[in-house]
Amino acid sequence: MDQIHNLMRRQIRKHFGNAFIVPEDFQSFFNAVNSAYWESDTDRGMLERALELSSQELLQTNSEMMALIKTFPDVLLWLNADGAVTGYKAGGATDLDIKIGEMVGRRVEDALGDAGIKLNEANKRVRSEGRPTSIEYSVVSGNNELFYEARLLPLFNDQVFAVIRDITQAKKMQEELRKHRVHLEEMVEERTRELKTANEKLQREVADRKQAEERFSKAFNANPNIMFILTFTYQQKDAVFIDVNKSFEQITGYKREEIIGRKILEFDIWEKPADSKRIVDMIRGNKEIRNLDLNCRIKSGEVRTCLISVEPIEFGGCASLLVSANDVTERKRIESEMARLERLNLVGEMAAGIGHELRNPMTAVKGFLQLLNAKQEYAKHKEFFDLMIDEMNRANSIITEFLSLAKNRMVELKTHNLNKIIKAISPLIDADGIVTDKQIVLELGDIPDMSLNEKEIRQLIFNLTRNGLEAMSPGGIMTIKTFREGGEVVLAVQDQGQGIEPDVLEKIGTPFFTTKDHGTGLGLAVCYSIADRHNAKIDVVSSPTGSVFYVRFKVFR
Known part of the structure; x- marks a missing residue:
């Protein structure tokens, strides 16, 4: 058997004597009882140490709690079931603290009057309901009214714990806040009125601006x-x-x-x-x-x-x-056209006035030159006579063109088809092209008959095609087109030259204006005059790749 516990030894001696020897059959039982004694000692020791530690912790906690309570700025009361004060903790040097210090063991309602009655009623309510409650009350001290808030809660030992806090300053702050809130509300109301007035004014301004924007938008887009x-x-x-x-x-x-x-x-x-x-x-x-x-x-x-x-x-x-x-492009074009027509009119009036007067003496001079050229004694001067006669013929052709500028020139208009006129003179135009190694292409569309003077239209086409051929280098292609566009029949002569300079383009059609070395400056002027007599107009589009002359004839139904 292990070491025998003292209690076990005393029991063996008491019941069996000092010389007792444990029988073999009971050896395990006696060992188990002996071990139980030893384990009981161990458990008791541990329990004693735990109780000792718990007591120390409880004392420490209680000490800490009391130290914490002392730091509270509030008054603390402990009330029993009768409303008597069983304990308190002062919160400061106030009238309430003094009275509480004098009334420990007394009923709270006897010491505090109406305030004590309210505290005791709250004490009873906490006990009956078993839950915390709060009350507010006031105490008059001299000329001042002090306000307090009491928070009561039940304790486990049939005590009610009350925390009483001075809320006088809080009340004053609440009152100040209330006054401030009222003042703010008044300011808000005043500001709201101002904002309402400003909003109404703004809405009127927005409406006026919107109306102005609508008017601007309509004027802008229209x-x-x-x-x-x-x-x-x-x-x-x-x-x-x-x-x-x-x-x-x-x-x-x-x-x-x-x-x-x-x-x-x-x-x-x-x-x-x-x-x-x-x-x-x-x-x-x-x-x-x-x-x-x-x-x-x-x-x-x-x-x-x-x-x-x-x-x-x-x-x-x-x-x-x-x-x-x-x-103002169209206005400037019309102004330019009017100026050009005015110049043409002036030249035409001059042509009508002096053309025939010039031709009559020139015819006499030409006749005498031909007569002298036929005489044998002047045969050695035949070359000079031929030169003079050629120059007279050239002067006569210039006068003929000059006379064609006359505004009041009467022309006979008959029903013709522009395509037939072009086809009739196309061999002559082709011949001019072949001589200068240039190609003529016809693109004639379906167009109606019109009132035309065939002789003048031929002159118009010859002048335009001759200018186009002279503007191109060998190998170039000139295209003559006819087509209908709206209420107009259009004749288009397109070349592949180098185009017309803008300053030259502005002067096109001006009588005697030319860029050619031996030109008279009457070819395009005659074209414009012919177009004017046929109620047509000429448009020019030029670029570095060539120029297109459009002659637009009005179609009358």
């Missing part, structure tokens, strides 16, 4: 002139399109969606690059831009003459420019 709005990007380096009107789209050929948001410099609008810098410099210099005469290039490449006006505006909150371009 304006027959080209109009667009530009705004400048960062540091005013580039001008960007932000709006265009319908006339802009119709005249320039650009669609709104391919313009808006893009820089104006991305489009080759100005015929002369210097014009762009000129306008920008005027804008930056705050110079007025009114009816500035510039040439603008539209999408098709055609150059149009416009009068440019620029007005600074505010658009979408940004400083912008409203640009108006009055397309």
Whole structure:
């Protein structure tokens, strides 16, 4: 057997004597009982140590809790079931603290009067309901009214724990806050009235602005002139399109969606690059831009003459420019045409006045030259007589052309088909082309008969084709076309020359203006005069790859 426990030894001696020997059969039983005694000692020791530690921890916790309670700024009360104060902790040097210090063991309602009654009622309510409750009460001290809040909660030992806090300052702050809130509400109401008035004014302004914008939009889009709005990007380096009107789209050929948001410099609008810098410099210099005469290039490449006006505006909150371009191309063309016709009229009047007077003496001179040339004694001078007679014939042909410019010249118009006239004289035109190694191509469309003077129309075609052939280098192709376009029959003579310079193009049709070394300057003037007598007009389109003369005849039904 292991070491025998003292209690086990005493029991053996008591019941069996000192000389007792444990029988073999009971040896395991006695060992188990002996082990139980030893384990009991071990458990008891551990329990004693645990109780000792728990007591120490409880004392420590209680000490810490009391230290913590002492730090509370509030008054603490412990009340029993009768409402008597069994303990307290002062919160500061207040009237309440003094009274509580004098009333430990007394009923709280006896010491505090009405405030004590309220505390005791709360004490009873906590006990009956078994849950915490809160109350507020006030105490008059001198000229001051002090406010308190009491928070009561049940304890496990039939005690009610009350925390009493001085809320006088909080009450004052609440009152100040209330007054401040009232003041704020009054200010808010006043401000609301002001805002309402301002909002009504703003709505009126918005309505007026909207109406003004609608009027501007209608005037902008309905304006027959080209109009667009530009705004400048960062540091005013580039001008960007932000709006265009319908006339802009119709005249320039650009669609709104391919313009808006893009820089104006991305489009080759100005015929002369210097014009762009000129306008920008005027804008930056705050110079007025009114009816500035510039040439603008539209999408098709055609150059149009416009009068440019620029007005600074505010658009979408940004400083912008409203640009108006009055397309005066047609007006200038008409003015030019009127001036040309006036010149033709003047030349025609001169031709009618002096043409016959010049021809009569020239006929006499030519006759005497021919007579002298036939005499044998002047045979040695035959070469000189032939030269003089040729020059007289040339002068006579110039006078004939000169006379054809007469405005009041009477021509007989008969029903003819332009295609038949062209086919009839095409062998002569082909012959001129063969001599100069140039090809003539006819593209004759289906056109109606018209009232024409066949002789003058032939002269018109001869003059135009002769100019076209002279403008081309050998191997070039000249195309003669006829087609119907709307209410017009169009004759087109197209060459493959080098085109006509703009300054020359402006003077085309002016009598005696020529770029040829031996020209009279009457060929195209005669063409314009013939077209005028046939109620037709001549348009010229020129490029570096050649020129096209369009003669447009009105078709009368």
